Amino acid sequence: MCLPRSQTTAEPHSITFRTVSRSTVRGSVRSCTHCGGHHVAAGPPLSSRSARCCHRRRALTYTAPDAAHGQVVAEQHECASCHGGRLVTSYPGLPSLAGQPPSYVRLQLAAFRAKLRPNEAMQKVTASLKDQDIADIAAYAAGLNPSPAWQADDALRAKGAAPFNAGDGKRNFIACVVCHGANGRGDDRLGGASITNLAPEYAGRVLHEFKDAPGFPVPYPDAMRVVLKDYTQADLDAVVAYISSMTP
Ligand code: HEC
Ligand code: HEC
Known part of the structure; x- marks a missing residue:
């Protein structure tokens, strides 16, 4: 079979960031003068590109992802020191990466590298990653066994199961499974995160x-903002208890 030497893979969705002004964002993220508030980029921060129309999509460019090389790159950058051995975290405040759909990991790494998603440690560690490294790491993470369940309060957990699986028509709650897939395992085609046993x-x-x-x-900040609009703190606590302990 003849494979192209290099393929530009369009992500299943464009990478879209809304105009924000937030202290955790390094530099100023400003809107494109041509596109009125949104921009699409997996490149440098918008502040250095704002004179040009930034609506041109920059897809990651890579050949067929190589999970074994992804493991090597992950080891070189000591991803496991924060995300855990085999990328299953033992810190409740840090996400596991094992079992994430590759499209979600590619998208987030591109966002950190572009200094758009805030987090100093992640912006630093992604700065030197090439597109191919990102695709390879994503393939490596996707092939690992996901995190086991965390401890959660049974009553709280039971309360979170309903909005997760079925939503609540009266309260305008959309079921989480619609976008995060059965058992919250994510959806590679849509770029949906796996939230199963999330820390x-x-x-x-x-x-x-x-x-x-x-x-x-x-x-994609808006999907979740709309989903959670009418959630109270008690609703959030219940749904967190449920998603963090999905496979008892
Ligand atoms: C010094 C600690 C540290 C190191 C090293 C580190 N990370 Fe992270 N990573 C974090 C933190 C903290 C977050 C959560 C950021 C947040 O709260 O938004 C994160 C988030 C992520 C996310 C987003 C996860 C999600 O569920 O949205 C990905 C993907 C990721 N890291 C990949 C990596 C990879 C790949 C490496 C190695 C190349 C790495 N990280 C190294 C601390 C680290
Ligand atoms: C309409 C689609 C949609 C629905 C319904 C939805 N989500 Fe999401 N969710 C998303 C998208 C899109 C993202 C990724 C946002 C981004 O990083 O761009 C996300 C991200 C998340 C994350 C962050 C994952 C990570 O690893 O950082 C959590 C947690 C989450 N959703 C929980 C939920 C819960 C709980 C529900 C149900 C109450 C829910 N979602 C319903 C679309 C949805």
């Missing part, structure tokens, strides 16, 4: 970011 403190923190910080600069 509980990290889950609580990221859900607050989505809900309380309009324009939280991840690639």
